[in-house]
Amino acid sequence: MKGELISGLEKNIEEINRRTGGSSDILVNRFVTGGIHCALLCCEGMVSTSVIAELIFEPLTSIPKKKDAHQLFHYISEELLLSTDRPEVTDYDTLFSLLYSGFAVLIADDMPLGLGFGVQGYASRGIQEPSGEGNVMGAHEGFSEVLNTSMSQLRRRLKTPELVMEMMKKGDKSNTELCLCYMKDRVPKELLRRIRSSLNSIKLETILTTGYIRPFVESRRFELFSSTGTTERPDVLCSKLIEGRVGILVDGVPFAVVIPRLFCESFQTLDDYAYKPYYATFMRWIKYMAFLTAVLLPAVYTAIVMHHPELLNSTLLMILVESEKEAPLSILTEAAGVLLMYEIIREAGIRLPKPMGGAVSIVSGLIIGDAAVKSGLISTPLLTITALAIMSGLCVPELNPPVTILRFAFLAAGGILGLFGISLLACAVLVNICATEDYGFPYTAPLSPFISSGMSDTAVRSSMKDMQERGFTVEEYHE
Amino acid sequence: MNKLTGRQLSAMLLISDAFALFCFRGGMSLTTAAGLSAGILLQFIFALPLALRRGGLSSGEQGFYAIYYIIWGGMLFNMQWDTSGELYIPYESSGGMWGKLLISGLIGLVCIYISSVGIKAAARASLIAAAAGGVCIAIVVFSALRSPDWGELQRAESGRNACSEIQRGFAMSGGLGGLAVLLPDVKGKKLHNITGYFAAKLVLTASVVITTVLVTGGISDITGFPAVRAAQLSQPFPSQRIDSLFMIVFTVYAVFSIGIQAASAAYIIGDVFPAAENYAGAVSIVLMTGAAFMLSGVPLYSFWTAALVITALFGVPVIRGICDKIGITEVKDC
Numbered sequence: 001m002k003g004e005l006i007s008g009l010e011k012n013i014e015e016i017n018r019r020t021g022g023s024s025d026i027l028v029n030r031f032v033t034g035g036i037h038c039a040l041l042c043c044e045g046m047v048s049t050s051v052i053a054e055l056i057f058e059p060l061t062s063i064p065k066k067k068d069a070h071q072l073f074h075y076i077s078e079e080l081l082l083s084t085d086r087p088e089v090t091d092y093d094t095l096f097s098l099l100y101s102g103f104a105v106l107i108a109d110d111m112p113l114g115l116g117f118g119v120q121g122y123a124s125r126g127i128q129e130p131s132g133e134g135n136v137m138g139a140h141e142g143f144s145e146v147l148n149t150s151m152s153q154l155r156r157r158l159k160t161p162e163l164v165m166e167m168m169k170k171g172d173k174s175n176t177e178l179c180l181c182y183m184k185d186r187v188p189k190e191l192l193r194r195i196r197s198s199l200n201s202i203k204l205e206t207i208l209t210t211g212y213i214r215p216f217v218e219s220r221r222f223e224l225f226s227s228t229g230t231t232e233r234p235d236v237l238c239s240k241l242i243e244g245r246v247g248i249l250v251d252g253v254p255f256a257v258v259i260p261r262l263f264c265e266s267f268q269t270l271d272d273y274a275y276k277p278y279y280a281t282f283m284r285w286i287k288y289m290a291f292l293t294a295v296l297l298p299a300v301y302t303a304i305v306m307h308h309p310e311l312l313n314s315t316l317l318m319i320l321v322e323s324e325k326e327a328p329l330s331i332l333t334e335a336a337g338v339l340l341m342y343e344i345i346r347e348a349g350i351r352l353p354k355p356m357g358g359a360v361s362i363v364s365g366l367i368i369g370d371a372a373v374k375s376g377l378i379s380t381p382l383l384t385i386t387a388l389a390i391m392s393g394l395c396v397p398e399l400n401p402p403v404t405i406l407r408f409a410f411l412a413a414g415g416i417l418g419l420f421g422i423s424l425l426a427c428a429v430l431v432n433i434c435a436t437e438d439y440g441f442p443y444t445a446p447l448s449p450f451i452s453s454g455m456s457d458t459a460v461r462s463s464m465k466d467m468q469e470r471g472f473t474v475e476e477y478h479e
Numbered sequence: 480m481n482k483l484t485g486r487q488l489s490a491m492l493l494i495s496d497a498f499a500l501f502c503f504r505g506g507m508s509l510t511t512a513a514g515l516s517a518g519i520l521l522q523f524i525f526a527l528p529l530a531l532r533r534g535g536l537s538s539g540e541q542g543f544y545a546i547y548y549i550i551w552g553g554m555l556f557n558m559q560w561d562t563s564g565e566l567y568i569p570y571e572s573s574g575g576m577w578g579k580l581l582i583s584g585l586i587g588l589v590c591i592y593i594s595s596v597g598i599k600a601a602a603r604a605s606l607i608a609a610a611a612g613g614v615c616i617a618i619v620v621f622s623a624l625r626s627p628d629w630g631e632l633q634r635a636e637s638g639r640n641a642c643s644e645i646q647r648g649f650a651m652s653g654g655l656g657g658l659a660v661l662l663p664d665v666k667g668k669k670l671h672n673i674t675g676y677f678a679a680k681l682v683l684t685a686s687v688v689i690t691t692v693l694v695t696g697g698i699s700d701i702t703g704f705p706a707v708r709a710a711q712l713s714q715p716f717p718s719q720r721i722d723s724l725f726m727i728v729f730t731v732y733a734v735f736s737i738g739i740q741a742a743s744a745a746y747i748i749g750d751v752f753p754a755a756e757n758y759a760g761a762v763s764i765v766l767m768t769g770a771a772f773m774l775s776g777v778p779l780y781s782f783w784t785a786a787l788v789i790t791a792l793f794g795v796p797v798i799r800g801i802c803d804k805i806g807i808t809e810v811k812d813c
Binding site: 221304308310311313417418419420421422423424426427428430431432433434435437442444447448449450479 | 482484486487582585586589592593596597599600601603604606607608716720721722723726727730731734735738
């Protein structure tokens with residue numbers, strides 16, 4: 001058997017049972033209509049039973065007698081118009097693909113063909129506020145796990161034929177639907193061609209999160225920072241598409257991948273464009289400083305207190321000496337311990353069942369924090385410094401993974417080799433960031449290569465009128 | 480290779496120039512400032528033929544510049560080795576042999592990484608490093624100039640005449656070889672880029688030298704490294720010192736100066752021997768270390784060093800131009 005449907009109804013059903021191993025979620029509803037023996041196949045939980053009952057079964061069972069199955073299918077397809085999606089099924093691969101996507105498929109005796117009806121009705125989480133990308137002035141809806149819903153969220157915001165959404169399936173076992181989104185008048189053609197080529201190289205069995213496809217559209221070189229971004233906000237993705245970027249939506253994941261991503265974009269939020277430019281500029285610089293504080297503050301504190309006390313003025317020096325002289329551990333050990341403890345508590349906070357959250361807060365805040373300071377294990381200035389660094393890191397949540405690792409690396413470099421070590425590591429990190437590039441778009445643009453026009457939305461946030469005149473697309477940054 | 484920008488090339492060269500200034504040995508005076516400035520004007524004139532050159536490097540030029548980078552990289556290693564004794568790093572014998580080895584070894588490791596990611600990434604990073612370093616240098620310069628003692632200008636003695644200072648200026652401008660190699664890969668008008676770089680170099684050299692003379696003045700000829708000493712003596716705040724700020728700039732510029740030479744050498748080696756492309760950076764650093772051993776004790780500011788720089792900047796491009804005229808050049812695009 002080559003995988004194509006055969007004429008006999010029973011043989012087809014037998015083959016379907018054989019292929020599925022008798023899986024109990026495949027429902028076979030046998031009936032006779034127009035004098036022909038038929039079966040409507042569907043996958044339990046994937047279809048809307050009320051829609052099937054009202055819009056499929058009711059019209060199907062009232063069909064007048066037909067000469068043969070061909071005439072019956074022609075009548076159903078051309079005259080009944082049971083659903084907007086009515087694909088024809090000729091082989092088992094297509095049949096299973098449709099069944100598992102929420103279609104109902106009609107097969108009949110003496111007919112080597114099936115008719116699909118789009119009656120999807122699986123349970124899913126509705127549109128909710130994004131949990132990781134907070135916003136004050138903008139829309140409060142995020143992408144949903146259902147791909148079609150996410151696509152409609154984009155379409156609602158960009159009602160133009162220039163917005164193209166290309167569907168493709170990836171994953172040998174999961175057959176996950178991906179949607180490549182772009183503005184055909186803005187996207188650089190070469191970028192689109194290369195992304196398609198990268199996606200074609202995916203030979204995975206399953207795609208369960210965006211993390212499965214991101215390595216295929218990123219450079220193979222070791223990069224600390226990711227040159228592709230993700231967003232869970234349709235409005236943010238629309239703004240990226242308008243700038244000529246490409247988005248990839250993955251069925252079952254409420255996040256979109258954005259390509260290319262620039263370093264400076266991690267500091268931009270949609271709220272920046274809702275506030276006055278002076279305030280948005282101020283907030284942007286706060287975030288730049290927060291990033292540096294998150295990465296460097298514990299390391300610089302440790303380096304200065306341990307190796308370069310001449311950098312402190314005498315008053316500050318005395319305060320630190322007074323508090324550190326009681327602590328039994330070295331400052332480097334103390335700082336590493338506090339940061340490690342924070343990471344453990346954070347991970348526990350994410351993974352543990354929600355009802356236990358209060359217990360973790362009590363243990364971490366009161367027992368560990370308060371008791372450690374009171375017992376003299378940790379000095380108060382060090383705890384303040386690490387808390388400040390951690391809070392600063394939360395200002396730029398997207399960069400949290402590299403910031404966490406870099407914070408430890410810089411701490412070790414500063415504690416062991418002082419500012420010399422921090423400088424050396426900073427050079428290596430800077431070069432790594434500058435080497436990050438995908439599809440010819442440098443991650444550090446518009447800072448290096450320096451593009452002065454790009455500064456209007458990087459160093460400052462210029463007014464909407466100015467930005468309108470500029471008509472920016474990401475192609476400006478291509479090297 | 481995709482094109483570099485004029486700013487990136489200027490940043491790479493200026494970092495090398497600034498590092499050479501930090502490692503400057505011997506007395507500084509107004510004659511030094513005048514000599515070095517005049518030297519920069521001469522260098523600009525010598526660099527003009529580069530603006531007219533078309534096409535990439537020939538095989539012979541590639542060989543010459545690869546060796547040149549190795550030699551200049553070795554000299555930079557020696558400068559860093561000599562100067563690192565003046566800087567404090569938290570190591571129990573940081574001023575001794577092991578401390579210097581530790582500093583050089585760590586810098587070498589970072590340089591290997593820089594050379595492994597390629598000249599383009601190094602160029603981008605140089606632009607940011609040069610800008611950040613420029614701010615730090617400006618802080619040091621302004622803190623030194625808050626209450627200048629203009630009398631130091633008269634008291635400072637370098638013990639050299641203007642010609643000798645011009646020679647010294649050429650000898651410490653080894654980074655100019657990079658101008659000859661990388662200029663063909665720079666976007667925009669070559670003359671514009673060359674002019675911008677030399678103008679920035681003039682401002683940088685003049686401000687550092689005059690600040691150093693104002694701060695160290697009469698003792699500049701007895702301090703080992705007058706620029707380092709000037710940074711240590713000039714403090715903006717009465718109750719705290721910022722020597723470490725200068726140390727950061729020194730470290731960053733040392734890493735980038737040597738790293739860029741290694742990346743440039745690797746760029747040429749990788750082009751000549753594509754099979755060795757992945758190891759070219761590490762090979763360059765090893766060769767530079769070897770060159771540093773061989774050149775240790777060789778006077779940096781000698782006539783021969785100056786002649787080597789002039790050959791790289793002017794001699795080779797002119798010979799190439801003559802060969803082009805005769806029609807015997809075999810150009811190999813990098």
